[in-house]
Amino acid sequence: MADGYGKRVWRCGGRSVSFDRTRVMGIVNVTPDSFSDGGLYFDAGRAVEHGLRLVAEGADLLDVGGESTRPGAAGVGPDEEARRVLPVIRALAAQCGVPVSVDTRRPEVARAAVEAGACIVNDILPFAGDAAMAAVVRETGAGVVLMHMRGTPQTMAGCAVYADVVAEVEVALRASLAYADAEGIGRGQVVIDPGIGFAKTTAHNVSLLAATARLSRLAPVLVGASRKRFIGELCREPDASARVGGSVGAAVWCALQGAAVVRVHDVKATCQALTVVCELAGHRGD
Ligand code: PMM
Numbered sequence: 001m002a003d004g005y006g007k008r009v010w011r012c013g014g015r016s017v018s019f020d021r022t023r024v025m026g027i028v029n030v031t032p033d034s035f036s037d038g039g040l041y042f043d044a045g046r047a048v049e050h051g052l053r054l055v056a057e058g059a060d061l062l063d064v065g066g067e068s069t070r071p072g073a074a075g076v077g078p079d080e081e082a083r084r085v086l087p088v089i090r091a092l093a094a095q096c097g098v099p100v101s102v103d104t105r106r107p108e109v110a111r112a113a114v115e116a117g118a119c120i121v122n123d124i125l126p127f128a129g130d131a132a133m134a135a136v137v138r139e140t141g142a143g144v145v146l147m148h149m150r151g152t153p154q155t156m157a158g159c160a161v162y163a164d165v166v167a168e169v170e171v172a173l174r175a176s177l178a179y180a181d182a183e184g185i186g187r188g189q190v191v192i193d194p195g196i197g198f199a200k201t202t203a204h205n206v207s208l209l210a211a212t213a214r215l216s217r218l219a220p221v222l223v224g225a226s227r228k229r230f231i232g233e234l235c236r237e238p239d240a241s242a243r244v245g246g247s248v249g250a251a252v253w254c255a256l257q258g259a260a261v262v263r264v265h266d267v268k269a270t271c272q273a274l275t276v277v278c279e280l281a282g283h284r285g286d
Contacts, residue, residue: 008220008260011188012143013119015099017061019220021278022255024270025061025101025263026054027226028092030084033068044084048091055096058271062096063122063263064089064113065103069153069198078106085109086116093117101145107132114140124149124198126176134183145191145222146176149198156199165204166211169194173218191260193222202230209250212257220260225250227265248273256281 010017017023028051032039040046051062066084067076076084085102093100094117101120102113110121110133120143123133137144148169150159162168173192180190194208194215205228208215215221225231231246232238244266251262251270255277264270 009188010143010191010220010260011141011186012099013114013141015119017099017143019260022259022274023060023261024058024251024267024274025063025222025261026051026057026059026267027263027265028054028062028064028088029068030064030066030088031068033070033073042084044087044091047088048095051088051092051100052096054267055098057268059098059267061099061101061120061261062092063101063103063120064092064118065122066109067104069124071153071157073153075152075154078108081106082109082112086112089113089118090116093119099143101143105133107136110142111136111140114142119143120145123147124195125152126179131183134180134185137180137189138184141186141189143189143191144180144185145193146173146180147193147198147222147224148172148176148195151199153198159199160201160204162204165200165207166214169208170211170215170218173215177219187219190219191222192219193224196223196225197228197230200230202233205230206234209253209257212254212259216258216260221254221258222261222263223250223254223259224263225254226263244269252277 008019030047032042064085066081100118101122102118103122105125122145124147126146196205226247227240227243231243235246237243248269252273
């Protein structure tokens with residue numbers, strides 16, 4: 001099903017993730033204020049329990065974040081971010097059996113997270129013009145997600161202006177890939193992400209999801225559409241936790257278009273859907 005990446009492997013430190021099928025990344029937000037599950041796993045013990053449950057439900061990867069990126073969210077300092085994520089990453093890396101990613105824009109947090117056992121840096125402000133993040137990835141050999149966004153979570157709402165969103169995101173992702181090349185990061189370490197919901201309107205998000213196959217020609221693609229506001233707008237569902245059906249629909253679409261990874265909250269429902277669709281895609285009914 002993951003067209004074009006059958007033999008590709010994501011090099012993540014000492015580990016590797018095969019893209020012989022679309023991989024499911026479960027989300028562990030150690031935050032009091034994420035839009036999707038704010039506060040539920042703010043306590044480290046609960047966050048670890050949640051991560052272990054997601055792996056039991058079928059997650060191939062876990063992504064641990066300590067700073068909410070919802071539009072207008074107040075940023076936290078690096079010390080507080082590290083205090084939130086490091087114990088959770090340390091415990092999950094020791095116990096969960098799947099690669100653990102750190103969702104951060106700060107090189108110092110990324111480095112400490114890799115020392116604590118993370119093997120992927122999910123960088124939502126790709127390198128941010130800051131060679132320090134590239135150095136963390138190069139020196140540790142960690143996998144890296146290069147996500148597209150404009151502005152910061154505090155300012156991005158005003159940056160959602162594009163003449164051709166797919167072409168402009170593609171140009172920006174190419175520039176991130178070129179920067180990674182220039183910094184000596186191996187292509188096998190890199191996954192790109194169109195940044196659904198980051199400086200994008202609902203129409204922009206739909207255009208980008210429709211272009212998953214096109215973007216996948218640049219590099220393996222990770223898509224994070226789960227529970228996001230555009231799903232609420234399309235489905236008229238204001239409650240983020242009640243957007244499971246729309247989120248699973250988006251994940252199935254992305255998998256059928258060749259996405260390498262889908263980043264989701266509802267791991268069990270997503271894995272069931274992808275298993276059935278994968279099985280059906282292998283058969284012809286006519
Ligand atoms: N979305 C959120 C946070 N981190 N990282 C990547 N690579 N891609 C995303 O789309 C993404 C992300 C939004 O917040 P959530 O953790 O509450 O879903």
